[in-house]
Amino acid sequence: MATIHDVAKKAGVSVTTVSRVLNNRGYISEKTRNNVFRTMEELNYQPNELARSLLRKQSNLIGLIIPNVSHPFFSELASYVEYYAYQQNSKVLLCNSHMDPVKEKEYIEMLKRNRVDGIIMGSHTLEVDEYRNLNSPIVTIDRQIDENIPFISSDNYRGGQLATELLIQKGCRKIAHICGNLKLNMLANQRTQAFEELTGRHNIEHVTIQTDMNVFDQKQYEHIIHTLLQEHPDVDGIFSTSDIIAAFAIKECVRAGKRIPEDVRIIGYDDVNAANWIVPEITTVKQPIEEIGRLAIELIRKQLEDESFERQNILPVKLIERATT
Amino acid sequence: MATIHDVAKKAGVSVTTVSRVLNNRGYISEKTRNNVFRTMEELNYQPNELARSLLRKQSNLIGLIIPNVSHPFFSELASYVEYYAYQQNSKVLLCNSHMDPVKEKEYIEMLKRNRVDGIIMGSHTLEVDEYRNLNSPIVTIDRQIDENIPFISSDNYRGGQLATELLIQKGCRKIAHICGNLKLNMLANQRTQAFEELTGRHNIEHVTIQTDMNVFDQKQYEHIIHTLLQEHPDVDGIFSTSDIIAAFAIKECVRAGKRIPEDVRIIGYDDVNAANWIVPEITTVKQPIEEIGRLAIELIRKQLEDESFERQNILPVKLIERATT
DNA sequence: ATTTATATGTCAATCGTTTGACATGTCAAA
DNA sequence: TTTGACATGTCAAACGATTGACATATAAAT
Numbered sequence: 001m002a003t004i005h006d007v008a009k010k011a012g013v014s015v016t017t018v019s020r021v022l023n024n025r026g027y028i029s030e031k032t033r034n035n036v037f038r039t040m041e042e043l044n045y046q047p048n049e050l051a052r053s054l055l056r057k058q059s060n061l062i063g064l065i066i067p068n069v070s071h072p073f074f075s076e077l078a079s080y081v082e083y084y085a086y087q088q089n090s091k092v093l094l095c096n097s098h099m100d101p102v103k104e105k106e107y108i109e110m111l112k113r114n115r116v117d118g119i120i121m122g123s124h125t126l127e128v129d130e131y132r133n134l135n136s137p138i139v140t141i142d143r144q145i146d147e148n149i150p151f152i153s154s155d156n157y158r159g160g161q162l163a164t165e166l167l168i169q170k171g172c173r174k175i176a177h178i179c180g181n182l183k184l185n186m187l188a189n190q191r192t193q194a195f196e197e198l199t200g201r202h203n204i205e206h207v208t209i210q211t212d213m214n215v216f217d218q219k220q221y222e223h224i225i226h227t228l229l230q231e232h233p234d235v236d237g238i239f240s241t242s243d244i245i246a247a248f249a250i251k252e253c254v255r256a257g258k259r260i261p262e263d264v265r266i267i268g269y270d271d272v273n274a275a276n277w278i279v280p281e282i283t284t285v286k287q288p289i290e291e292i293g294r295l296a297i298e299l300i301r302k303q304l305e306d307e308s309f310e311r312q313n314i315l316p317v318k319l320i321e322r323a324t325t
Numbered sequence: 326m327a328t329i330h331d332v333a334k335k336a337g338v339s340v341t342t343v344s345r346v347l348n349n350r351g352y353i354s355e356k357t358r359n360n361v362f363r364t365m366e367e368l369n370y371q372p373n374e375l376a377r378s379l380l381r382k383q384s385n386l387i388g389l390i391i392p393n394v395s396h397p398f399f400s401e402l403a404s405y406v407e408y409y410a411y412q413q414n415s416k417v418l419l420c421n422s423h424m425d426p427v428k429e430k431e432y433i434e435m436l437k438r439n440r441v442d443g444i445i446m447g448s449h450t451l452e453v454d455e456y457r458n459l460n461s462p463i464v465t466i467d468r469q470i471d472e473n474i475p476f477i478s479s480d481n482y483r484g485g486q487l488a489t490e491l492l493i494q495k496g497c498r499k500i501a502h503i504c505g506n507l508k509l510n511m512l513a514n515q516r517t518q519a520f521e522e523l524t525g526r527h528n529i530e531h532v533t534i535q536t537d538m539n540v541f542d543q544k545q546y547e548h549i550i551h552t553l554l555q556e557h558p559d560v561d562g563i564f565s566t567s568d569i570i571a572a573f574a575i576k577e578c579v580r581a582g583k584r585i586p587e588d589v590r591i592i593g594y595d596d597v598n599a600a601n602w603i604v605p606e607i608t609t610v611k612q613p614i615e616e617i618g619r620l621a622i623e624l625i626r627k628q629l630e631d632e633s634f635e636r637q638n639i640l641p642v643k644l645i646e647r648a649t650t
Numbered sequence: 651a652t653t654t655a656t657a658t659g660t661c662a663a664t665c666g667t668t669t670g671a672c673a674t675g676t677c678a679a680a
Numbered sequence: 681t682t683t684g685a686c687a688t689g690t691c692a693a694a695c696g697a698t699t700g701a702c703a704t705a706t707a708a709a710t
């Protein structure tokens with residue numbers, strides 16, 4: 001690959017001059033500028049960003065750690081994160097932690113070795129301390145680690161409320177709730193909290209089932225819902241904390257000969273694209289995925305540029321009524 | 326951040342010694358080694374990969390250019406690519422081209438500036454020449470650019486054959502085929518070729534409809550299928566070249582009051598996870614997505630290490646019969 | 651006593667780029 | 681004629697690591 005020296009030599013100017021046109025500094029005549037640019041094209045020159053980053057102490061890399069991109073929610077998030085990163089000339093390093101603490105730690109160290117400008121954590125399995133002395137800009141999605149580490153989440157409590165209220169209002173008498181692992185200290189647990197408070201207050205029979213949601217084990221989903229329907233055949237409402245699990249709920253209900261929404265009403269969460277192409281279309285609580293992605297990039301940038309920023313970013317959710325309720 | 330000099334000073338040894346323990350070269354006593362490692366931990370030292378990459382002329386970065394990670398096929402592919410990259414200590418730079426030639430070109434240049442070890446192209450909109458003088462290891466997915474650029478695809482012709490044969494064998498009399506934009510020179514077009522040859526040979530009425538499949542415009546899918554069913558109400562078989570479009574086909578058929586598979590038989594392509602959680606479960610032609618991802622990484626590595634490798638990698642497909650046929 | 655393996659250090663170059671300091675020269679305006 | 685804006689060059693240091701060449705020292709083996 002051509003270096004700046006090759007360009008300088010071929011263009012018959014000094015390296016400093018080439019650098020000057022590259023970075024638009026100091027005085028450069030139109031003639032020289034064009035000459036240099038032409039030479040760059042001829043040599044197919046691309047400045048070495050590794051060298052630049054080394055000097056500038058800025059890599060323009062952003063690490064994105066998520067459980068798995070193959071999960072629709074995270075794939076959509078990743079897509080938006082990449083989109084907004086690109087807008088500000090940053091690149092995204094993709095890391096699938098598979099919710100494995102060892103991998104997560106290795107990824108964090110890898111990202112530090114690569115001197116990323118910031119880390120977006122959509123996965124969180126480590127001890128709080130591990131994140132504290134990271135001394136790299138960071139933002140977490142749906143996990144509140146510490147007073148100082150900014151997080152983005154949607155209004156989980158409100159979401160749980162909207163979903164539960166809808167089912168109650170539609171007349172459900174026994175509602176099942178499928179959520180992630182409550183031991184993980186995730187803000188999404190507030191959905192469950194809202195669910196239990198509301199069903200309790202309205203005195204509605206309810207059952208809560210935990211899954212390892214984020215590892216995205218489809219066999220497990222199937223099994224859990226199958227068991228649920230067997231053990232509680234009188235369930236007439238299901239509030240699932242992800243659209244994908246809601247899809248499996250639909251599948252199992254159909255298999256069990258139950259009609260949706262007549263016999264069982266189902267509501268999901270997230271409003272991923274898939275919620276829309278499934279029949280019946282899934283009623284769900286929409287998370288503003290694009291805004292989450294956009295804001296994540298913005299928060300990294302603000303930390304980098306020492307602008308002030310909110311520690312707590314709770315975005316609004318919205319009930320999307322479709323065919324399963 | 327601590328540098329190797331900080332470690333050396335604090336540990337009371339020379340920089341060379343630290344480098345030696347870091348890279349396991351030359352003689353190092355157990356005592357010094359431990360001392361150095363301890364110091365690294367204390368300082369939270371992580372070697373600067375930018376500096377290393379600069380010197381070694383190897384960044385351990387791999388660029389992945391795809392239309393959009395939010396498309397299930399590409400999200401699964403990305404997941405596997407990242408998985409296998411990680412196994413060999415490479416990191417993945419995620420790039421969503423949105424099938425925009427300008428973006429694609431900018432991404433390629435960006436990746437070159439970052440001195441990636443290789444590029445995996447799942448998107449391809451540029452002129453052939455642009456790829457030729459890339460002088461970076463590259464591998465394309467489902468696109469044959471040139472004799473010298475290795476590609477990976479599954480056996481598209483065979484896949485088209487399997488799908489069409491199944492529909493014919495099930496007794497379909499008028500089959501619709503929905504494919505991507507045939508103007509793009511993609512290997513997936515062979516599916517269409519197989520479809521047209523087989524329906525022709527069996528003298529079966531058929532209609533082929535193109536979409537901008539890769540841009541993943543769901544409104545467009547919906548509209549196309551809606552129109553199809555209106556213009557050809559007697560269609561009793563649909564072969565869609567992606568599972569997602571098949572899902573929309575299901576949706577529109579249900580909406581039109583058609584039973585699946587009794588009135589219309591539908592077969593998709595890819596066998597993405599979603600094919601499995603939709604009701605009715607989608608019959609499909611399975612592409613070995615994991616193997617494609619694995620092989621892509623392997624081909625980059627082989628080019629890098631000057632091992633020999635196949636230019637043409639055509640992987641087997643498999644018919645997965647489920648509920649829609 | 652000599653050799654040799656082990657252990658560590660010093661020094662300098664290198665990767666590709668940026669940048670500040672400084673020198674030199676041209677040309678036009680005051 | 682002097683001043684100052686414009687244009688370009690030379691030089692060296694810096695970013696953080698690696699590495700080869702070479703020196704030196706200790707301890708164990710012959």
